[in-house]
Amino acid sequence: MSVYPIAVNRLRIVDVLDVVRESPIVRTFVFHDRLCGRAVPGQFVMVWVPGVDEVPMSLSGIGSDGVCSISVGLVGEATEAIHRLERGNCFGIRGPFGRGFSFGRRKVMIVGGGTGLAPLAALTDKLVDAKADVTFLFGAKTKDELLFHDRIGKVPSREVSGVAATEDGSYGFQGLITEVAEGMLKKEKFDMVYACGPEQMMYKMFLLAEKHNIPIEVSLERLMRCAIGLCGSCVIGKYRACKDGPVFSGEQLREVKDEFGRFKRDFDGSRITV
Ligand SMILES: Cc1cc2nc3c(=O)[nH]c(=O)nc-3n(C[C@H](O)[C@H](O)[C@H](O)COP(=O)(O)OP(=O)(O)OC[C@H]3O[C@@H](n4cnc5c(N)ncnc54)[C@H](O)[C@@H]3O)c2cc1C
Numbered sequence: 001m002s003v004y005p006i007a008v009n010r011l012r013i014v015d016v017l018d019v020v021r022e023s024p025i026v027r028t029f030v031f032h033d034r035l036c037g038r039a040v041p042g043q044f045v046m047v048w049v050p051g052v053d054e055v056p057m058s059l060s061g062i063g064s065d066g067v068c069s070i071s072v073g074l075v076g077e078a079t080e081a082i083h084r085l086e087r088g089n090c091f092g093i094r095g096p097f098g099r100g101f102s103f104g105r106r107k108v109m110i111v112g113g114g115t116g117l118a119p120l121a122a123l124t125d126k127l128v129d130a131k132a133d134v135t136f137l138f139g140a141k142t143k144d145e146l147l148f149h150d151r152i153g154k155v156p157s158r159e160v161s162g163v164a165a166t167e168d169g170s171y172g173f174q175g176l177i178t179e180v181a182e183g184m185l186k187k188e189k190f191d192m193v194y195a196c197g198p199e200q201m202m203y204k205m206f207l208l209a210e211k212h213n214i215p216i217e218v219s220l221e222r223l224m225r226c227a228i229g230l231c232g233s234c235v236i237g238k239y240r241a242c243k244d245g246p247v248f249s250g251e252q253l254r255e256v257k258d259e260f261g262r263f264k265r266d267f268d269g270s271r272i273t274v
């Protein structure tokens with residue numbers, strides 16, 4: 001990335017330009033920031049809510065004019081505070097940080113679930129611009145929780161096809177999105193798989209990509225505090241997810257297979273099962 005690293009780490013205060021309700025628990029916040037407009041899909045920002053916390057969020061929209069967005073799931077204190085923001089309010093950001101997704105493959109499969117769909121939506125925008133042939137597989141527990149289905153389904157291009165799966169069968173295929181992916185990989189040849197969502201889903205996609213000998217990239221979530229490779233809270237094997245990731249290749253995932261799909265570190269360094 002060509003952005004000067006010190007400028008990227010400088011805190012900026014941005015205005016909320018718009019708020020979009022994506023689902024009962026996910027909202028998209030639109031803002032303007034010149035540096036984020038130059039981000040690569042898969043990169044993330046640290047979002048600061050004064051007096052509450054600073055938390056990592058992927059960019060779900062990246063406009064070259066600087067109009068960008070984050071899509072935030074309601075989880076705890078910081079995300080609740082972000083959800084209270086309205087048009088005209090402001091918040092702080094640092095970033096964009098880390099390594100994003102790579103491009104250049106012609107026929108790609110994208111597999112996402114939950115708020116993991118956020119960076120994949122930004123990725124799809126860029127892949128459509130690059131005229132890639134995109135098969136987008138969306139997963140959620142229920143229809144209400146399926147994110148960006150309209151945004152991606154309405155892309156004015158013959159080159160994006162979307163398939164949804166819900167665990168309760170309220171929309172699309174009933175079951176896990178990895179089952180849909182498995183069926184497709186048996187029949188069709190893809191040049192690349194991208195995945196983001198619950199770690200068990202990404203782990204399954206990693207195993208499938210290995211089996212079918214297809215390159216894969218996944219975006220991992222680990223605890224992030226400094227976001228610039230200093231504090232060590234995001235460590236996975238020999239890597240720091242904030243700097244070497246959050247997007248990791250299949251080769252890198254093989255190197256950290258003792259941790260990937262098994263555990264991550266909590267704030268005190270103890271292991272939490274993923
Ligand atoms: C690279 C990256 C990109 C992310 N992108 C998105 C996104 O696009 N949309 C989205 O909704 N969520 C995203 N997350 C997850 C988001 O950061 C957490 O949901 C958020 O930090 C929860 O904070 P909280 O105070 O609301 O909840 P808390 O109650 O404080 O925490 C709930 C859980 O959230 C996670 N969490 C809390 N603080 C952090 C932290 N500093 N770093 C990482 N995880 C934390 C932990 O698993 C924790 O158990 C991303 C995380 C990472 C690492």
Ligand code: FES
Nearest residue numbers: 225227231232242
């Ligand atoms: S968040 Fe501090 S080293 Fe990655």
